[in-house]
Amino acid sequence: MRGARSIRIVLDGTLDHWRSVVRGLVAEHVEPERVTWCDGTREQIEPTTAEGGLFDGAPGVGSLVPTAPLEAPALRLPRAFVDRLRVVHCFRSPEMWAVAYRLLFRIVDGERDLLDDPLDPDVVSFHRMEKAIRRDAHKMHAFVRFRRVESAGDRGGERFVAWYEPSHLIVHREADFFRRRFPSMDWSILTPDGCAHWDGAEVSFTSGVPRSDAPLTDELEPYWCTYYASIFNPARVKLKAMTAEMPKKFWHTLPETAQIPELLSAVPARLEEMRQTSRRTADSALPFVPQGVPQGVSVEALREAVSDCEGCELFRDHTRPVLSEGPEGAKLVLLGEQPGDMEERAGRPFVGPAGEVLNAALEVALAGSGLSRADLYLTNTVKHFRHEIDVRPGERGKRRLHKRPTIEHVSRCQPWLDAEMLRVRPEVLVCLGVTAARAVFGPTFRSPLAGEPPVERSSRYALKTVVTFHPAAILRATARAEADRMRDHLIAALALARAGMEGA
Amino acid sequence: MAQDVQDKLKILADAAKYDASCASSGVKRSNGGKGVGNATGSGICHSYTPDGRCVSLLKILLTNRCIYDCRYCVNRVSNDVPRAAFTVEEVVRLTIEFYRRNYIEGLFLSSGVTMSSDRTMDLLAEVARKLREEEDFHGYIHLKGVVGASTEALEKAGRYADRVSANIELPLQSDLDRLAPEKSIDEAEGAMRFLKEGIDESRARASRPSIQSTNSGPRRQSRPPRRFAPAGQSTQMIVGATPSSDSSVLSTADRLYRSHGLRRVYYTAYSPIPNAHQDLPLEPRVTDFVGGSPPALVREHRLYQADWLLRFYGFTIDEVVTRGDGNLELEIDPKMAWALAHREFFPVDVNRAPREALLRVPGLGTRSVEKILKARARRRLREVDLRQLRAPIRRVMPFIVAADTWEVAARSLDGEGLAGDVRKDGQQLLLFEAAASARSGQV
Numbered sequence: 001m002r003g004a005r006s007i008r009i010v011l012d013g014t015l016d017h018w019r020s021v022v023r024g025l026v027a028e029h030v031e032p033e034r035v036t037w038c039d040g041t042r043e044q045i046e047p048t049t050a051e052g053g054l055f056d057g058a059p060g061v062g063s064l065v066p067t068a069p070l071e072a073p074a075l076r077l078p079r080a081f082v083d084r085l086r087v088v089h090c091f092r093s094p095e096m097w098a099v100a101y102r103l104l105f106r107i108v109d110g111e112r113d114l115l116d117d118p119l120d121p122d123v124v125s126f127h128r129m130e131k132a133i134r135r136d137a138h139k140m141h142a143f144v145r146f147r148r149v150e151s152a153g154d155r156g157g158e159r160f161v162a163w164y165e166p167s168h169l170i171v172h173r174e175a176d177f178f179r180r181r182f183p184s185m186d187w188s189i190l191t192p193d194g195c196a197h198w199d200g201a202e203v204s205f206t207s208g209v210p211r212s213d214a215p216l217t218d219e220l221e222p223y224w225c226t227y228y229a230s231i232f233n234p235a236r237v238k239l240k241a242m243t244a245e246m247p248k249k250f251w252h253t254l255p256e257t258a259q260i261p262e263l264l265s266a267v268p269a270r271l272e273e274m275r276q277t278s279r280r281t282a283d284s285a286l287p288f289v290p291q292g293v294p295q296g297v298s299v300e301a302l303r304e305a306v307s308d309c310e311g312c313e314l315f316r317d318h319t320r321p322v323l324s325e326g327p328e329g330a331k332l333v334l335l336g337e338q339p340g341d342m343e344e345r346a347g348r349p350f351v352g353p354a355g356e357v358l359n360a361a362l363e364v365a366l367a368g369s370g371l372s373r374a375d376l377y378l379t380n381t382v383k384h385f386r387h388e389i390d391v392r393p394g395e396r397g398k399r400r401l402h403k404r405p406t407i408e409h410v411s412r413c414q415p416w417l418d419a420e421m422l423r424v425r426p427e428v429l430v431c432l433g434v435t436a437a438r439a440v441f442g443p444t445f446r447s448p449l450a451g452e453p454p455v456e457r458s459s460r461y462a463l464k465t466v467v468t469f470h471p472a473a474i475l476r477a478t479a480r481a482e483a484d485r486m487r488d489h490l491i492a493a494l495a496l497a498r499a500g501m502e503g504a
Numbered sequence: 505m506a507q508d509v510q511d512k513l514k515i516l517a518d519a520a521k522y523d524a525s526c527a528s529s530g531v532k533r534s535n536g537g538k539g540v541g542n543a544t545g546s547g548i549c550h551s552y553t554p555d556g557r558c559v560s561l562l563k564i565l566l567t568n569r570c571i572y573d574c575r576y577c578v579n580r581v582s583n584d585v586p587r588a589a590f591t592v593e594e595v596v597r598l599t600i601e602f603y604r605r606n607y608i609e610g611l612f613l614s615s616g617v618t619m620s621s622d623r624t625m626d627l628l629a630e631v632a633r634k635l636r637e638e639e640d641f642h643g644y645i646h647l648k649g650v651v652g653a654s655t656e657a658l659e660k661a662g663r664y665a666d667r668v669s670a671n672i673e674l675p676l677q678s679d680l681d682r683l684a685p686e687k688s689i690d691e692a693e694g695a696m697r698f699l700k701e702g703i704d705e706s707r708a709r710a711s712r713p714s715i716q717s718t719n720s721g722p723r724r725q726s727r728p729p730r731r732f733a734p735a736g737q738s739t740q741m742i743v744g745a746t747p748s749s750d751s752s753v754l755s756t757a758d759r760l761y762r763s764h765g766l767r768r769v770y771y772t773a774y775s776p777i778p779n780a781h782q783d784l785p786l787e788p789r790v791t792d793f794v795g796g797s798p799p800a801l802v803r804e805h806r807l808y809q810a811d812w813l814l815r816f817y818g819f820t821i822d823e824v825v826t827r828g829d830g831n832l833e834l835e836i837d838p839k840m841a842w843a844l845a846h847r848e849f850f851p852v853d854v855n856r857a858p859r860e861a862l863l864r865v866p867g868l869g870t871r872s873v874e875k876i877l878k879a880r881a882r883r884r885l886r887e888v889d890l891r892q893l894r895a896p897i898r899r900v901m902p903f904i905v906a907a908d909t910w911e912v913a914a915r916s917l918d919g920e921g922l923a924g925d926v927r928k929d930g931q932q933l934l935l936f937e938a939a940a941s942a943r944s945g946q947v
Contacts, residue, residue, distance in 0.1 A: 116878060117878070117879065117882055118875045118878050118879045118893060119879045119882070119883070119889055119892055119893070124892065138548070141544075141548050142548045142549055142550045142551075143550070143551075144606050145605060145606060145607070146604065146605045146606050147605070148604075148605070160604065160605070162606070180534065180535075180542055181541060181542050182540070182541075182604070183535060183537045183538060183539070184538060184539055184540060184640075185540075185604060218605060220601050220602065220605055220607075222510065223509070223510055223513060223598070223601075223602075224602065224605070224607050226510050226513050226514050226517075227513055227517050227562065227564075227602075228551065228553065228559065229514075230513065230514050230515075230517035230518040230521070231517045231518075231520070231521045231553060231557075231559060231563060232521070232553040232554055232555055233521050233522070233553075233555045233557070233775060234555075235775045235777075236555045236556070236773070236775060236801055237554055237555055237556075238554070238555055238556030238801075239554055239556070240556070241552070241555075241556025241557075242552040242553065242554050242555075242556050245549065245552050245558065246551065246552040254551065256551055257551075260554060263553075263554055264554055274777070313584070
């Protein structure tokens with residue numbers, strides 16, 4: 001073995017075999033350049049040109065079937081090198097043996113700290129191979145997908161079988177990860193290179209099999225795929241980030257990835273839908289209210305425009321919004337809550353049962369003043385009819401039941417009221433009910449007590465503003481005495497408003 | 505499992521996806537050769553969705569019914585979305601069956617608040633208890649700490665979970681007042697304070713040598729008490745739902761790290777949700793995109809970078825926030841922004857500068873710096889060596905001198921075009937780096 005003759009070494013693929021061979025080579029001081037490594041368990045690569053010159057050319061010439069030289073001394077190697085070699089030897093290319101021998105030779109030759117040099121070309125190759133193995137192992141821990149099969153075994157009659165295709169020869173090394181993680185279930189991991197099996201007592205290995213030996217599906221996979229599709233957020237697609245961590249070569253053994261094209265093609269539509277619903281419910285009525293001179297646009301124009309309002313979700317019920325009734329020069333404004341069933345049908349405020357209660361109260365309060373309802377401006381806080389559909393067994397047709405608007409509906413609809421008040425500029429405003437009062441005085445306004453007489457105060461819309469009960473509340477009152485008290489309060493409030501108007 | 509479990513899964517995973525955390529790291533646990541699962545310490549991402557986020561845990565809500573009306577939240581009571589609720593047993597089964605197929609590392613369970621905070625917290629903890637005690641499950645469990653829950657309920661959660669996280673949600677109380685008037689920062693921090701006490705106490709107990717009983721009575725075989733939230737606590741802040749600046753976001757994060765020993769603060773760009781509330785910003789226009797990414801996502805990425813600089817690179821908030829309006833630069837990373845604003849600090853000599861100075865160079869992370877220190881002990885480093893160490897040469901070179909680059913660096917540092925060049929580079933980089941660093945925060 002002396003001289004410049006090149007040596008061809010055929011390995012059985014195990015680290016032990018390589019070790020025993022290397023001990024002999026080191027003992028003979030065979031330079032790494034003279035050795036070419038063949039390993040039937042790894043993909044053979046062509047020798048690089050730099051090394052090619054050292055071969056005799058004809059296959060088999062100079063080849064050697066190595067025997068472990070018993071007399072060769074054990075090598076004293078740094079612990080770090082041995083540990084890392086245990087990882088690196090899983091690398092699929094036989095080039096790995098060459099790099100390992102070059103490093104080993106130089107270490108034995110005196111470069112004990114060689115591995116600490118991050119710029120040495122051999123160290124760089126070694127390090128890159130180690131990184132590739134660790135990444136491959138990590139991906140295997142992550143991407144193995146077990147499928148449950150019924151079996152005759154005595155451990156619950158089930159077995160979990162996975163098909164996996166690692167990039168490197170890591171099945172033996174990584175079987176331990178799965179043994180530690182799943183001690184109580186029988187499992188097998190099948191790969192083209194070899195298979196690992198666990199039966200609760202020990203890990204065993206068999207040779208590689210084709211994919212067709214693995215089960216095709218699992219009852220849990222539809223759940224897993226549902227989970228995967230649902231946890232994906234279409235508002236933040238980052239494909240590069242996904243494929244950096246889960247390259248496409250892994251996809252064919254991951255059941256969830258089959259949906260990716262479908263999920264992606266649905267993104268524009270899902271975003272558009274989100275944009276639509278967000279836009280419609282995100283805006284207030286403001287964009288729908290015609291903007292005009294500082295004194296505002298005519299009430300007539302507002303009445304026309306309100307039918308197109310989409311300032312809140314109530315427009316989706318396909319009801320007709322009702323703005324107001326009465327002259328825009330009115331000095332007294334009555335502000336209600338929202339149109340009811342009959343108001344929505346008629347397109348006019350206060351024409352239903354509550355309207356009748358109001359009319360009766362107005363008759364009393366306005367008596368002798370020469371004023372009538374036609375001289376007042378009547379409007380509502382919310383312009384759409386918020387309701388729910390009530391279907392009763394045995395009754396024909398559906399009933400639309402009033403549903404109180406929320407503070408959110410009030411605030412979204414307020415631009416309409418702002419525009420109306422800018423135009424009408426009332427001297428006196430009467431808030432009928434707490435919804436109206438909150439629109440005028442803010443959401444913390446508390447309902448007046450029936451026993452307290454109505455009072456005048458100033459508000460954002462009128463110097464004289466009076467709060468009283470809504471006529472519908474009087475209709476709903478259960479006790480007669482209570483209804484009477486509320487009606488008296490309403491009449492007193494309207495009378496106070498009339499007086500305020502005359503005094504102005 | 506019944507069909508309706510799949511329907512519930514669809515709703516309750518969808519509702520959980522706005523919580524950014526999916527980490528399964530921070531705790532090592534073996535199973536003693538029995539039961540199901542273990543925890544490896546570093547966490548495993550079992551899949552990735554097209555949004556670039558990893559799938560490590562089964563991240564679901566127990567229910568998306570909620571009595572609160574937080575405006576940034578898709579589950580707010582006023583929102584019109586389909587509602588569902590799992591039973592405790594259903595969540596336990598899904599977790600175990602997913603785990604046994606190696607789909608997940610464990611469970612991240614959160615919930616809308618239904619009857620009361622207490623009752624909700626107790627139900628979440630009950631899932632964890634069942635998994636641990638009845639299913640012998642040793643995988644990872646992350647429970648959302650329900651703000652406002654009693655200390656008893658939080659204690660139970662910490663006893664069975666690896667990690668508990670109470671969300672701060674928004675950086676300032678004024679933000680909460682605006683979008684979640686029922687929530688308060690004090691309450692969230694109260695939960696964090698309690699969790700920290702439990703974690704500290706449990707850690708101190710574990711590090712004390714166990715006292716051998718001198719009692720000669722029959723020795724009882726007792727398991728050691730469970731460690732309290734051994735993977736610590738984290739929190740989440742939604743960014744971009746209110747006008748609060750990056751410097752208030754980072755100040756709040758900094759305070760939380762210091763006072764409650766958090767493992768992580770997650771920043772999550774406010775993401776458009778179905779039926780978004782009117783008080784929330786709408787989606788940005790296409791023309792607003794920076795380097796192909798929506799600005800909200802870029803901002804989130806920059807915050808993670810800044811967070812990393814504060815915690816591991818010795819930067820202060822004033823240093824990372826270079827803009828007058830208190831926000832981070834979008835086009836370039838905070839380290840680059842600092843470097844451009846402090847050219848007097850550069851060039852740094854890679855062959856002589858101390859570690860701290862190297863860490864200030866844009867493009868050099870902690871790992872590159874370690875490699876440089878090792879390599880320069882053997883030779884004077886040239887540009888080609890840095891290339892070999894895989895340093896991003898175009899970004900690094902203007903700020904350093906190597907054995908053969910003195911003139912180049914000196915010239916380009918004075919040049920007017922430098923800021924423009926790095927900005928252009930920054931835009932291209934964004935496309936590639938955003939995702940990786942959202943996870944690691946590495947700059």
